[in-house]
Amino acid sequence: MNLQNKVTAIKGIGPRKSVALNKLNIESIEDFFFFYPRDYEDRRELRNIISLRDGMTALVKGKLILMIKGRGRIPRKQTLKLFVQDETGGMEVVFFHAGFLEKTLQKNEEYLFYGKVSVTMGKIQMLHPDVSKYEPDQEQAIMPVYPLTGGISQGEMRKWQRTAMTYLSELEEYLPENTLERNRLCGIRYAVEHIHYPDDRKQLMEAKYRLIFEELLFLQTGLLAIKNKMISKEAGIRFSASARMEAFTGLLPYGLTGAQKRVLSEINQDMESAKTMNRLVQGDVGSGKTIIAAAAMYKAVKSGFQTVMMAPTELLARQHFEGLKSEFLNYDFKVGFLSGSIPPKEKKDILKQIETGELDIIIGTHAVIQPGVKFSSLGLVITDEQHRFGVNQRALLSKKGENPDVLVMTATPIPRTLAVILYGDLDISIIDEMPPGRQQILTRAVKSDGREASYEFVKREVMKGRQAYIVAPLIEDSENLDAKSALGLYDELKNRFHDFSVAFLHGAMKQTDKDLIMKRFHEGEIQILISTVVIEVGINVPNATVMLIENAERFGLAQLHQLRGRVGRGEEQSYCILISDGGSQVAGARAEIMKSTNDGFLIAEKDLELRGPGEFFGMRQHGVPELKLADLVRHIKILNTVREEAERLLLEDPMLAGMNHAKLKGKIDKMFKNTENLNI
Ligand code: ADP
Ligand code: MG
Numbered sequence: 001m002n003l004q005n006k007v008t009a010i011k012g013i014g015p016r017k018s019v020a021l022n023k024l025n026i027e028s029i030e031d032f033f034f035f036y037p038r039d040y041e042d043r044r045e046l047r048n049i050i051s052l053r054d055g056m057t058a059l060v061k062g063k064l065i066l067m068i069k070g071r072g073r074i075p076r077k078q079t080l081k082l083f084v085q086d087e088t089g090g091m092e093v094v095f096f097h098a099g100f101l102e103k104t105l106q107k108n109e110e111y112l113f114y115g116k117v118s119v120t121m122g123k124i125q126m127l128h129p130d131v132s133k134y135e136p137d138q139e140q141a142i143m144p145v146y147p148l149t150g151g152i153s154q155g156e157m158r159k160w161q162r163t164a165m166t167y168l169s170e171l172e173e174y175l176p177e178n179t180l181e182r183n184r185l186c187g188i189r190y191a192v193e194h195i196h197y198p199d200d201r202k203q204l205m206e207a208k209y210r211l212i213f214e215e216l217l218f219l220q221t222g223l224l225a226i227k228n229k230m231i232s233k234e235a236g237i238r239f240s241a242s243a244r245m246e247a248f249t250g251l252l253p254y255g256l257t258g259a260q261k262r263v264l265s266e267i268n269q270d271m272e273s274a275k276t277m278n279r280l281v282q283g284d285v286g287s288g289k290t291i292i293a294a295a296a297m298y299k300a301v302k303s304g305f306q307t308v309m310m311a312p313t314e315l316l317a318r319q320h321f322e323g324l325k326s327e328f329l330n331y332d333f334k335v336g337f338l339s340g341s342i343p344p345k346e347k348k349d350i351l352k353q354i355e356t357g358e359l360d361i362i363i364g365t366h367a368v369i370q371p372g373v374k375f376s377s378l379g380l381v382i383t384d385e386q387h388r389f390g391v392n393q394r395a396l397l398s399k400k401g402e403n404p405d406v407l408v409m410t411a412t413p414i415p416r417t418l419a420v421i422l423y424g425d426l427d428i429s430i431i432d433e434m435p436p437g438r439q440q441i442l443t444r445a446v447k448s449d450g451r452e453a454s455y456e457f458v459k460r461e462v463m464k465g466r467q468a469y470i471v472a473p474l475i476e477d478s479e480n481l482d483a484k485s486a487l488g489l490y491d492e493l494k495n496r497f498h499d500f501s502v503a504f505l506h507g508a509m510k511q512t513d514k515d516l517i518m519k520r521f522h523e524g525e526i527q528i529l530i531s532t533v534v535i536e537v538g539i540n541v542p543n544a545t546v547m548l549i550e551n552a553e554r555f556g557l558a559q560l561h562q563l564r565g566r567v568g569r570g571e572e573q574s575y576c577i578l579i580s581d582g583g584s585q586v587a588g589a590r591a592e593i594m595k596s597t598n599d600g601f602l603i604a605e606k607d608l609e610l611r612g613p614g615e616f617f618g619m620r621q622h623g624v625p626e627l628k629l630a631d632l633v634r635h636i637k638i639l640n641t642v643r644e645e646a647e648r649l650l651l652e653d654p655m656l657a658g659m660n661h662a663k664l665k666g667k668i669d670k671m672f673k674n675t676e677n678l679n680i
Contacts, residue, residue: 001167003030010163012156020151032164033171033192036211037626039145040198041114041130044140050088054119060126061134062086063110067102084113091124093131101131110134130154130362142204144196161196168193174663175214179645185210208629209638214667215630216639220646221656222625222668226653236276236403239380243302245295251330252291259433261286266429267296270405271380277405283431284600285411285565286438290320292431293382294327296407301333301360305404307360310369312385312398314339314511315518319540320384321363328361338364338373341511369396382407411565411600412558432601440598441568443576445552445591454548454577455496461546461575462500462527468546469566470530473554475506484550490530497528504529533559542570546577553583557590557607561600568598586610625671 006028007013007021021027026035034454047058062084070079082105085092087513093113095101104112119312146157173188180187191210198204241360245264249256256264261282270277283289300307301376309324311317321337328335336350336359353359357376362368378401383394398406446454458468470493474485490504503526504516514534520526522541529544533555547567552560560578568574578591593606632639649656656665 001029001170003170004028007031007160010160013160017152017156020149022150024147024152028169029167031166032161033168033626034650035146035161036195038147040204041145043112043143046140047101048088049084049086049091049124050495051415052091052115052117052119052124056117057115058110058117059114059140060084060091061085061112063089064105064107065090067105067107069098069102084111089124091126093126093129095128099464105131107145113576142198142200165193165196170473172663174667175217176649176660176664179217179649183641183645185212185213209341212630212635213638213642215627216635216642217646218668218671219625219627220639221641221649221664222672224646224650225668226672228650234276234403235274236405237271237303237305238274239271239299239305239379239405240303241272242510243299245299248298249291249295252616254435256291257288257431257435258431259283259431260292263292263429263431264295266427267292267407268299270427271299276403277407277427279407279427279429281407281409281429281431283409283411284434285562286434286569287411287431288435289409289411289431290323290385291327293384293407293409294324295384297324298328298331298359300380300405301331301378305377306354306357306360306362306375306401307380307382308364308368308378308397308400309382310364310366310393311383312365313534314341314365315514315534315539317363317365318515319518323540324361324363333360334358335361335363336361338367339511340365340367356623366393369393369400373407374398375400377401378404380405380407382409384409385411411562412604413481437571438568439573441547441558441574441576442563443564443578443595443598445578445580445595448579448581449487452578454579455493457575457577458528458546458548459497459500462497465543466545466572467521467524467526467541467543468528468548469544469551469563470528470548471533471563472530472550473532475508475532483554486530489550493530500527501525502528502530505529505534507534533563539566540569541566543572544569545572545574546581547575550579552578552580552591553587557593557603557610560590560594561603564594564598565600585676 001009006018007026008015008018009029012042013021024035026032041057043059045059046061049060049062052058054059063086064082065085066083068083069079071080076098080095080102082093082095084093090323110133112132112134113126113129115126117124118127123529144158144161146154146161148154148157168189171189171192175185175188179185185191186206186209188210191207194203194207195211245268249264259293263283265280267281269278270279281289281292283292297307297309309320311320317339321335325335334353336353338350338354339345342350350359350362351372351374354362355376362375367373381397381401381404383397393407394406398404455634458470461468470489472484472486472489474481474483476487477485486504486506492503501519503521505514517526517529518539521529521544524543544567547564549555549560549563555563564576567576567650576594578594580587580591582588589610590607593603593610596605597603630638649661652658653661656662
């Protein structure tokens with residue numbers, strides 16, 4: 001058997017089952033090896049019924065004495081009760097929605113029941129245990145429990161895993177000998193065998209350690225390799241020391257915060273040195289990153305270079321364009337705007353002005369990385385809200401110049417643990433201080449019965465001259481989803497708030513329409529803006545004081561925090577209202593966190609603690625491959641060892657091109673194959 005053969009090579013797996021398996025990312029025989037159990041059932045010890053205690057999970061062998069089928073219209077959904085006996089006593093076994101289980105059981109036969117025990121008032125019960133016929137020579141082992149998908153049963157998965165495991169001897173080691181030895185890792189066959197079928201805890205731990213280690217190693221090595229490719233080792237531009245940022249910042253109507261000053265001096269140092277700047281500026285929403293970018297741009301232009309800033313949405317790019325144009329009004333800088341939506345003729349002119357060097361500062365969307373855009377002397381490249389861009393897009397932007405300095409800005413706070421592995425040797429500057437006079441945004445979570453009062457509140461704020469955002473998860477009503485839509489709300493609220501000017505904004509609108517609405521909202525002409533999450537990023541309207549979020553349970557913490565950051569940008573007290581009727585426990589916990597703090601970094605840390613399956617603050621947002629066993633919080637110690645190992649491997653063989661690294665490289669490539677959106 002070739003391990004790369006499709007799963008259908010296994011007897012019993014036809015096209016239908018194979019589709020279901022594909023959903024679990026099991027396509028080849030080998031994939032079974034790396035599809036790990038989510039849990040184990042310890043079936044080594046048979047228990048007497050008399051020894052069962054409330055809350056324990058146990059394996060019981062018992063004779064089926066009696067079956068009672070409950071009533072109900074639909075036979076499949078009827079309850080089935082069994083009375084089971086062993087030498088020591090009797091217990092009741094209950095199945096709700098028992099299906100046709102009854103037909104597979106026979107009175108007076110012996111069965112094994114594995115499940116959770118409840119004892120109430122002396123009555124011993126098992127709810128929904130696993131049932132199997134007792135075979136005298138049956139092995140009592142630690143059984144794997146697999147995560148499943150529709151169309152596959154636990155029994156099937158176990159059977160196929162068993163079959164796949166018979167080909168385990170064909171699996172070859174892919175970690176270099178040295179790596180195994182240095183880190184005392186067990187071999188891959190041992191690890192695979194015992195992650196599925198451990199005889200005891202020790203074996204399981206050995207197997208797990210190796211597999212967690214390799215998972216983190218693939219991740220870390222892959223990330224470092226990408227980084228090595230991106231960070232230029234060649235000499236960079238030395239920007240002029242006489243082009244002093246203070247000459248620009250000194251004329252601002254406000255003084256910079258201490259944090260802003262510190263970050264600017266870090267940037268200044270990078271820019272004046274011969275090393276190519278590669279710096280991430282992390283600062284919570286409203287911490288004043290734009291002016292940092294402006295100061296760096298000032299220095300670049302004064303030193304005789306062009307500079308470009310790329311923003312993820314047209315809305316944001318335009319806002320930066322308008323803002324920076326007025327920031328530089330008193331200088332003889334030429335500022336241009338480029339996006340996909342500007343008319344061809346105008347675009348041609350701008351492209352020419354970029355190429356001849358007539359434009360000093362170019363602000364735009366992804367349009368700035370298109371092949372037709374050529375700069376004459378690009379010295380500084382800035383991306384705003386970098387978590388929206390992929391690694392490749394950023395690399396493309398840098399390639400528009402010859403080793404330009406790079407500044408990336410993000411409002412997405414990244415927990416320290418994550419920053420270490422994601423950013424590695426990228427320099428990080430943190431703006432950990434807000435401009436003075438900002439108030440805490442008061443956050444309240446209400447159920448839908450609090451909607452009326454919330455709308456009244458919005459009304460009062462607007463009457464005071466303030467503005468409000470109302471955000472819904474969907475654009476239009478959907479039959480399939482039970483959630484508010486922005487359009488539905490707009491229809492409802494434009495009547496309710498008929499004395500006010502209400503507008504509707506969503507991402508699929510024509511650019512010119514969006515721009516017009518934002519402009520009118522900015523100028524205060526629109527008082528209530530009903531929208532989807534398009535307003536999430538970077539929008540700055542200081543007079544807006546209310547952010548009302550419908551179906552808050554549908555948003556992640558990062559998103560909620562970003563949305564909330566749209567208010568509290570001026571002098572007035574601002575408010576965030578989260579409307580939600582439940583959702584998961586995690587959603588509830590998220591609302592609690594939002595209520596308790598405004599600090600983005602703290603929120604990120606909390607989210608890391610809280611994250612449920614499949615939702616990991618930052619990781620997904622950063623397009624980082626999913627981890628199966630490893631946990632970046634719990635395994636931080638292993639991660640440190642892994643990092644050393646990854647660095648050693650890349651030092652030895654920077655491209656992992658050696659024969660002895662070919663298999664390892666294959667594994668890393670596989671892990672990173674779906675990461676076009678990776679942005680680090
Ligand atoms: P973000 O970090 O979210 O991009 P912005 O750069 O949009 O934040 O800044 C938010 C607002 O704060 C802007 O109106 C900006 O002019 C203002 N601002 C920035 N720095 C200061 C400061 N040191 N003092 C007062 N206001 C500031
Ligand atoms: Mg910003």
